[in-house]
Amino acid sequence: MSNADWAARGDQVFIGTYSRFPAAMVKGRGCRLWDDDGREYLDFLAGIAVCSLGHCHPAVTRAVCEQAPELMHVSNLFHTKPQIRLAELLCANTFADKVFMANSGAEANEAAIKLARIHSGAGRYEIISLSGSFHGRTLATVAATGQPKFHQGFEPLPEGFVHAGFGDPAEVEQLINEKTCAILCEPIQGESGVRPLDRDYLQAIRAMCDEWDLLLIFDEVQTGMGRTGSLFAYEQLDVVPDIMTAAKALGNGLPIGAMLTTDEIAASFGVGTHASTFGGNPVAAAAAVAVMEIMLAPGFFDGVGERSRYFIARLEELAAKFPDLATGVRGRGMLIGLVLTENGRQHGAEIVGRLFERGVLINFAGMRVLRFIPPLTVEQEEIDQLLEQLEQVLAEFS
Numbered sequence: 001m002s003n004a005d006w007a008a009r010g011d012q013v014f015i016g017t018y019s020r021f022p023a024a025m026v027k028g029r030g031c032r033l034w035d036d037d038g039r040e041y042l043d044f045l046a047g048i049a050v051c052s053l054g055h056c057h058p059a060v061t062r063a064v065c066e067q068a069p070e071l072m073h074v075s076n077l078f079h080t081k082p083q084i085r086l087a088e089l090l091c092a093n094t095f096a097d098k099v100f101m102a103n104s105g106a107e108a109n110e111a112a113i114k115l116a117r118i119h120s121g122a123g124r125y126e127i128i129s130l131s132g133s134f135h136g137r138t139l140a141t142v143a144a145t146g147q148p149k150f151h152q153g154f155e156p157l158p159e160g161f162v163h164a165g166f167g168d169p170a171e172v173e174q175l176i177n178e179k180t181c182a183i184l185c186e187p188i189q190g191e192s193g194v195r196p197l198d199r200d201y202l203q204a205i206r207a208m209c210d211e212w213d214l215l216l217i218f219d220e221v222q223t224g225m226g227r228t229g230s231l232f233a234y235e236q237l238d239v240v241p242d243i244m245t246a247a248k249a250l251g252n253g254l255p256i257g258a259m260l261t262t263d264e265i266a267a268s269f270g271v272g273t274h275a276s277t278f279g280g281n282p283v284a285a286a287a288a289v290a291v292m293e294i295m296l297a298p299g300f301f302d303g304v305g306e307r308s309r310y311f312i313a314r315l316e317e318l319a320a321k322f323p324d325l326a327t328g329v330r331g332r333g334m335l336i337g338l339v340l341t342e343n344g345r346q347h348g349a350e351i352v353g354r355l356f357e358r359g360v361l362i363n364f365a366g367m368r369v370l371r372f373i374p375p376l377t378v379e380q381e382e383i384d385q386l387l388e389q390l391e392q393v394l395a396e397f398s
Helices: 003-013 058-067 081-092 105-120 139-144 169-175 199-212 282-295 300-321 342-346 348-357 380-397
Strands: 025-029 032-035 040-043 098-102 126-130 161-164 180-185 215-219 243-246 257-261 326-332 335-340 363-365 369-372
Touching: 040 380, 058 282, 081 098, 081 257, 081 282, 098 105, 105 139, 105 180, 105 215, 105 243, 105 257, 139 161, 161 169, 169 199, 180 199, 199 215, 282 300, 300 326, 300 335, 300 380, 335 342, 342 348, 348 363, 348 369, 348 380
Parallel strands: 126 161, 126 180, 180 215, 215 243
Antiparallel strands: 025 032, 032 040, 098 257, 243 257, 326 335, 335 369, 363 369
């Protein structure tokens, strides 16, 4: 059966919430995917920043295969060894003392929102987030998301969320009032176009939180788990949040999320205040333990940094070669955006489509950048292959 046949079958049974590429993927290894027609793809999308160790990493696969025959689910009415090991690794390698396990980034952010409200007390429920942000697809996380296009059709949204302009701490401070309980932000906004918040800005909002007794929540669903060149982005910014969320790459493809915080704040959640039937189930947790052990091994992030610097430098050369299409590069680690000019943005989706035809997978983020989020294990030779194809495609539009 061909890709087209599978696509036709899928269209018959799925609600049309996705604009899918015309390919049915059947196998992945490292930075490569293969579709049902046997065509090979160079994957610089990595399941949208999820498969950070590459597809079907042997150690992660082994952890899943060893755990699945033993115990797949018992609910959180019981302890399980993989979940405990994972929570210990997260606490030992971050600011956090306590962890709540969920199944996704949106669920982790929901937990963070609820914890911020209950910890702050009656009458303090409002959370300030930023324009351009993306925090999930549930009603609460959509309301927190600072992009009106995600709100359309779902009004009235839950109250308690206001949005400040991107990168202006004074605008954040103007929104603080007696109802405010927290400030929520991503260290780098991924979905709206790989937009980093600079260190001074983040330090300024940390100071505001301290002054006004607010909680600082970092959404590290995309920036976390090594994506920016350290386990979490906050480590590079000299800013420590009160609550942090993680998901995406935590399970390298298995659905798992986590909300991390301190002992003092965690104490505001008691038995029955929040829960998840599947959160941190043994198989997903076993995969996540394997992921963390690999990433925490000596030299792992040194390699990511070396390849990132090479990739960014080569992309900057490409931007200089096509000034009518690109203005530069931004991002950190392996969360990188080639920033397009106004002319380039008109062709962004077409560029992605042409690369797909050539067997290269990227995406067009925020209608402003070509986003590259390959596995952290991507090899320099694969980066060169991507750049060669990208140069040829850009030349078609220049």
